[in-house]
Amino acid sequence: MTHRSLPAVGVLLLAVALTAGCGSDDADRPNAAPPASSLPSQDATGLPSAPPPPSGPGGSATTPATPAQPAPAQPAPPQQGTTERRPASPPPVVLPPRPAGAPAAQQVVDAFRAAGLKVTRPKDRSVDCGPDGLGLGCSEIVATDAVTIYVFPDEVSASDIAETWSGQSYQRGAVVLNYLEAKTPAADRPRYEKALNNLR
Numbered sequence: 506m507t508h509r510s511l512p513a514v515g516v517l518l519l520a521v522a523l524t525a526g527c528g529s530d531d532a533d534r535p536n537a538a539p540p541a542s543s544l545p546s547q548d549a550t551g552l553p554s555a556p557p558p559p560s561g562p563g564g565s566a567t568t569p570a571t572p573a574q575p576a577p578a579q580p581a582p583p584q585q586g587t588t589e590r591r592p593a594s595p596p597p598v599v600l601p602p603r604p605a606g607a608p609a610a611q612q613v614v615d616a617f618r619a620a621g622l623k624v625t626r627p628k629d630r631s632v633d634c635g636p637d638g639l640g641l642g643c644s645e646i647v648a649t650d651a652v653t654i655y656v657f658p659d660e661v662s663a664s665d666i667a668e669t670w671s672g673q674s675y676q677r678g679a680v681v682l683n684y685l686e687a688k689t690p691a692a693d694r695p696r697y698e699k700a701l702n703n704l705r
Contacts, residue, residue, distance in 0.1 A: 600634050601658035603644040607679040608704050610647035610654040617651075620700040622693075624649040641666065644679075652697055653683040677701050 603609065608616075610629075617624045627649045634643040643666075645656040657663040657679045667676035675682040675698045682697060689697065 600631060600644050601642065603656045604659055604679050607656060610645040610656050610680075613654045613680060613701060613704065614647055614649065616700050616704045617697060620696065620703075622697055622700060623651045623689075626650050648686070650687065651689045651693075652687045653685075655681040655683060657681065675701070 610631075611627075614624050614627050627647050630646040630648050630653075631644070633646055634641050641655070642662055643655050643657050645654075647654045655663070655666065657666065660679050663676050663679045663681050667674045667681050670681075670683055670685060673683065673685045675684075675694070677698075680701060682694075682701065684694060
């Protein structure tokens with residue numbers, strides 16, 4: 506009965522030895538598979554997935570820095586030009602007054618009519634004397650088809666203009682008769698001049 510139990514004890518010892526050998530470190534065996542943590546992970550398709558991004562100093566994952574985008578250029582504000590305000594109407598023309606005792610241009614026209622002389626289509630053109638007496642520097646102008654009557658603020662100005670229109674004008678005091686644009690026959694001019702001289 507003793508000889509029959511020896512083989513059973515030997516089998517038991519062999520099983521214990523094999524069990525102890527299986528409990529040793531798997532890394533010491535050359536054909537051992539690497540731990541699951543060291544293998545690349547696989548996605549649902551069975552292909553290896555990309556490795557995780559490197560972690561930063563604090564252990565958190567860092568993302569690549571994106572270049573700073575320049576701020577959009579702001580459109581330049583429109584330049585506001587100065588708006589020139591124009592007067593609603595031109596300022597009135599200021600002419601120098603005629604001298605005391607000198608007849609007005611309209612009075613000369615009336616004297617010509619009284620003498621039976623033609624003075625058709627009289628028109629006040631005093632604005633042509635110029636603003637503030639500039640231009641010709643006269644005080645009044647009345648133009649007719651027969652003759653144009655100028656009244657100046659003084660006799661010196663009247664004399665200067667009469668010399669400029671020499672041969673086509675007549676002066677008496679501050680009044681100058683101009684025939685340049687008139688249709689008065691040369692033979693009738695003395696009658697106009699006489700009527701002017703008789704004017705008081």
